[in-house]
Amino acid sequence: MPELPEVEVTRLSFVDAIRGASIVAVRMGKPLRWPLGVQPERLVGQTVRDVRRRGKYLLIDLSDGLLLLHLGMSGSVVFTRDLPPAGKHDHFELQTSHGTLRLNDPRRFGAVVFAHDEADPLACKLLGKLGVEPLGESFQVAQFHQGLQSRSAPIKQVLLAGDLVVGVGNIYASEALFLAGIRPTTRANRISRPRAARLQQAIRDVLARAVAKGGSTLRDFSNAQGESGYFQLEAMVYGRQGEPCRVCGTTIKSLRQGQRSTFFCPVCQKP
Template sequence: MPELPEVEVTRRGFADRIAGAQVLAVRMGKPLRWGLGVLPQALVGRRVQGVRRRGKYLLVDLDEGLLLLHLGMSGSLRFDAALPPPGVHDHFDLATTAGTLRLNDPRRFGAAVYVEAQDAPAARKLLDGLGMEPLEVGFDAGVFHAALRRRQAPIKQVLMAGDVVVGVGNIYASEALFLAGIRPTLPASRVSRPRALRLHAAIRDVLGRAVERGGSSLRDFSHVDGSSGYFQLEAMVYGRAGEACRVCGTLVRQIRQGQRSTFFCPACQKS
């Protein structure tokens, strides 16, 4: 599933190029997770003012309203002046004077939703429950620790829930916990302040490096130009079950948490 680094890399790949462009046409394919909210032709003539990100949502600001885009479980966006005809998994095209933005999503858990404003009920339903942005100055370590103290669930599942901090998906939660030396099964309420500070720094470090490496390309994800990310190639524990820890040589273990695979080093992450 595309997480914060993949969504941010996607945003950077087309935001500058589409800014200022006028919408020429909107094509909808098979139904996505949520409906567009307006007739496609209602967006023709609108002008793109910019592209922001909130969690795993891309916010395409128009001169009237905005589009909320989500990549779902398997989606990716392409942006080009000359894309081929849409295929069976291409479910949304935003044709503009600068090029066409296309959402490809084999599983159709993604979405393209139009709202009149970010405080509209439909937008608030999707965005209001999101936690702190880990790569922004508002990601306060003290607030982070206080939020963890109120949660009894295992720390990895709390990180992935998205209501304390957004965008720390399965790969990045495993990697950040390894870097902080915290076992993924430890209840979040038992993470001490010093360890929470290390985890806070580890989250910023892992996600920042992932953005620099173009995210992680597993299964369906690719950049807006079709290229791949490379962060997964330098993962310390994720996907390395049975292999030697890069730090201590102990074999990396794999367990299941919330129906997701978790990877950790039993020596480097003792508790």
Template sequence: MPELPEVEVTRQSFAERIFGAQVTGASLGKPLRWPLGVAPEALRDQVVGAVTRRGKYLWLPLEAPTAARGGLLLHLGMSGSLSFAPALPPAGAHDHFELHTSQGTLRLTDPRRFGAVLWSSSQAEGLAGKLLSTLGVEPFDAAFTAGYLHGLLHGRRVAIKQALLAGDIVVGVGNIYASEALFQAGIDPRTPSYRVSLARCERLVEAVRGTLTRALALGGSTLRDFRDTHGMGGEFQLQAQVYDREGLPCPRCCTAVKRLVQGQRSTYFCPRCQKR
């Protein structure tokens, strides 16, 4: 699933190119998770503003003097990707939304159709507001501190890796990045959340930010089909320390990396370097 690094890399790959473009039309393919929420022709003649990201969602603001202001909230789902170019090949079976503009066509491709494109009058209203209101802080926000993390982990008995993946404390720390951050912080992924001390939270905040920073620099991770709007894949997975390295030596102590399943997701860790 595309996580924060992949979504941010996607945003960066087309945000400047689509800024200021006038919408000339929109077309829909097979239904996605939610309906668009507006007739496609209602988007015509609106102008695309500055594309932003919140967690794993992208917001495309749309403005027009003769129409109500609003925007499109996009989610890539489990296997989605965006393309943006002056000309694209004819839409295929897995291409489910196209926004045609004076500067190119933005296309959502999603084989599993868990992605979404929905119109809302603002990020705080309608379905968009409901979806975004449940999200935790951004990992690079000043609000994401050891004290903040420690306070929200207090009383939670769920394993720390599950708490990171939930998204209501901090957004965008997906499966790969949670495993890597916990390794960097020296915390066993099975540790109950309430047992993570303030000092360990300090290490974990730093590890989350450091891991995501490296992932952004490497274009995110491509395990199957992630591509940015230029068609480029990520390379973070090639430099992972523990993720997908079951049985291989830990880069710190040479102990064999172990794998376990938490919440139907694979977790990788070093049983020697990571303590409960």
């Protein structure tokens, strides 16, 4: 599943090219996770003002409304002037004066939804329960530690929940916990203020580095220009079960948490 860095990398790869474009046509393929919520013709003639990100959602600001785009489990977008005919997994196209934005999603868990603005009840339903942005100024140690104190679940599960801090998915939670020296099974309310500060900084560092590396391409992720990510090549623990820790040489272990694989070093990461 594309995580926050992959969504941010996708945004950065086409935002400058599409900004200011006029929508000339909209093509809908097979139904996605949620309906568009408006007749496609309603979008024609509008101008793309900007493309922002909230968690794992791309927010496409229009001259009259907002499109919320989610990549789901297997989605990706491409933006270019020259595209081949749509294939069976191409389910949404926004044709503009600057090029065409196409969503490809083999599993159709992604979505493109129209809302009048972020105060629209539909937008509030999708975005309202998201935690703070980990790369923004609102992600502060004091509030982060306070939030951890009210949760007794394992810290990795708390990070994945997304209601305390948004967008720290499976890959980057494992990596941030390693960098902070915290065992993923440690209960969140047992984490001290100093350890919370280390984890907060580790989350910011890991996500920023992942964005700089173009995200992680584990299967078929690519940005809107078709470029793969390379963060996975320097992962410290994720996907490295049975291999030596890059710091201490101890064998990396894995376990299952909430149906997801977790990777950690039993020496570098303390309970």
